[in-house]
Amino acid sequence: MTYQWPARIQRKALITGITGQDGSYLAELLLGKGYDVWGMVRRSSTINTSRIDHLYQDPHDEDVRLRLIFGDLNDASSINKILKVVRPDEIYNLGAQSHVKVSFDVPEYTSEVTALGAVRILEAMRELGLERTRFYQASSSELFGKAQEVPQRETTPFYPRSPYAAAKAYAFHITRTYRESYGMFAVNGILFNHEGPRRGETFVTRKITRAVAAIAAGRQERLFLGNLDARRDWGFAGDYVEAMWRMLQTEVPVDFVIATGETHTVREFCGLAFARAGITLAWRGKKTAEQGIAVSSSGQGTVEQGGTIASGGDGSLEQGIGVSSAAAGIAKQGTTVHSAAADIAEQGADPSGRVLVEVDPRYFRPCEVELLLGDPTKAKEKLGWQPRVGFRELVEMMVDADVAAAGAGKQP
Ligand code: NAP
Ligand code: G4F
Numbered sequence: 588m589t590y591q592w593p594a595r596i597q598r599k600a601l602i603t604g605i606t607g608q609d610g611s612y613l614a615e616l617l618l619g620k621g622y623d624v625w626g627m628v629r630r631s632s633t634i635n636t637s638r639i640d641h642l643y644q645d646p647h648d649e650d651v652r653l654r655l656i657f658g659d660l661n662d663a664s665s666i667n668k669i670l671k672v673v674r675p676d677e678i679y680n681l682g683a684q685s686h687v688k689v690s691f692d693v694p695e696y697t698s699e700v701t702a703l704g705a706v707r708i709l710e711a712m713r714e715l716g717l718e719r720t721r722f723y724q725a726s727s728s729e730l731f732g733k734a735q736e737v738p739q740r741e742t743t744p745f746y747p748r749s750p751y752a753a754a755k756a757y758a759f760h761i762t763r764t765y766r767e768s769y770g771m772f773a774v775n776g777i778l779f780n781h782e783g784p785r786r787g788e789t790f791v792t793r794k795i796t797r798a799v800a801a802i803a804a805g806r807q808e809r810l811f812l813g814n815l816d817a818r819r820d821w822g823f824a825g826d827y828v829e830a831m832w833r834m835l836q837t838e839v840p841v842d843f844v845i846a847t848g849e850t851h852t853v854r855e856f857c858g859l860a861f862a863r864a865g866i867t868l869a870w871r872g873k874k875t876a877e878q879g880i881a882v883s884s885s886g887q888g889t890v891e892q893g894g895t896i897a898s899g900g901d902g903s904l905e906q907g908i909g910v911s912s913a914a915a916g917i918a919k920q921g922t923t924v925h926s927a928a929a930d931i932a933e934q935g936a937d938p939s940g941r942v943l944v945e946v947d948p949r950y951f952r953p954c955e956v957e958l959l960l961g962d963p964t965k966a967k968e969k970l971g972w973q974p975r976v977g978f979r980e981l982v983e984m985m986v987d988a989d990v991a992a993a994g995a996g997k998q999p
């Protein structure tokens with residue numbers, strides 16, 4: 588199913604949301620493949636290009652392959668102008684107000700950017716006659732919301748549970764509508780949660796790994812979290828941008844689920860992250876009174892709780908046994924973890940006996956998505972895609988990066 592591009596002039600890609608987590612990894616990938624990359628950035632009062640600074644080229648240099656151009660998904664005229672100038676071969680629409688909890692605070696704004704942004708681009712493509720341009724829409728596993736099936740696959744009905752998810756549902760359907768109405772190459776990648784050291788600081792994974800680094804360095808007392816029971820199918824963003832690119836290289840435009848096929852609780856992520864820093868957490872109490880307590884700080888961490896749900900390609904569900912969970916594996920085998928983070932914990936204040944994690948209901952959502960677990964079988968078969976980084980490696984990569992930043996005196 589993979590399309591062989593004819594050898595021809597330089598391919599051009601336009602990325603909206605290039606300053607975000609995924610935009611930065613995708614820009615790296617495309618530059619590495621020889622593309623000319625254009626990134627749409629919105630004006631801000633402080634410079635917000637830190638994730639792509641390492642890719643930046645002075646526009647006065649020769650052979651510039653990354654160019655940034657001002658625009659906004661809320662402004663159709665800016666999108667029109669950009670498409671007229673760039674006439675890209677591929678458009679990756681990654682720009683969004685992407686925070687689910689925040690979408691309850693700014694629902695109308697979220698809809699403008701996250702829902703209508705997509706149709707502004709599609710309509711501009713149509714008006715400009717960009718018939719050969721291929722369009723990728725960053726759809727989300729949040730569409731499955733109150734999951735009607737486990738695991739979730741391309742055919743699972745949607746049940747959005749937030750203004751963000753409702754906006755993404757519009758963008759999903761308008762992308763499909765333009766494909767079917769006008770024969771455009773426009774596809775949705777329904778991506779499950781993907782993380783990494785560049786993840787925004789207020790998403791739960793990064794919030795945890797930054798706090799672990801700060802606590803291990805003796806600079807923070809405690810971490811406050813919301814729903815510890817929520818389960819997510821977490822993968823590595825670097826792997827997921829590869830899937831986006833592959834989706835635009837197929838002969839026929841089709842939508843895909845991109846996931847790892849494993850799900851873990853927030854509590855489990857937290858335990859493994861502290862373990863990486865040499866701090867063993869035990870959990871006591873229930874609901875809002877639940878606490879994570881340091882039972883040892885030796886530089887060699889073990890995790891007390893684990894458990895995973897893994898989706899088989901056949902849709903089977905193995906529940907709560909913990910056989911394939913990294914965290915559970917550590918818990919069972921008492922495997923030791925040693926890392927730079929552990930060394931810092933050894934040198935810093937010994938947190939043993941201290942309450943390190945507490946629940947704060949302010950982080951609860953008016954409507955929660957309790958369980959996300961994707962079935963990536965179709966992507967494996969048709970795109971030849973599969974994730975390379977597993978859950979435990981992901982947690983360790985993120986903790987190590989934040990610890991290194993803390994050690995270098997940077998705000999992680
Ligand atoms: P992110 O880090 O929050 O990045 C969002 C990007 O959108 C940023 O570059 C942001 O610019 C830009 N943006 C926001 N409002 C804009 C506007 N009005 N006009 C133009 N650009 C705007 O998100 P991400 O994690 O990289 O995710 C990329 C996309 O995938 C998003 O659409 C997200 O909803 C979707 N998605 C993400 C995941 C995930 O787990 N990461 C899973 C499924 C789907 P600033 O830097 O100026 O804020
Ligand atoms: O990290 P989160 O904020 O990500 P969420 O809501 O799953 O959304 C992310 O993934 C989606 C794909 O499924 C993307 F479409 C979306 O753009 C975004 O990238 O929260 C994950 C879970 C939730 O159940 C939340 O209730 O963690 C729970 N959680 C518990 N304590 C917390 C916290 N989430 C945050 N942000 N902060 C907490 O303190």
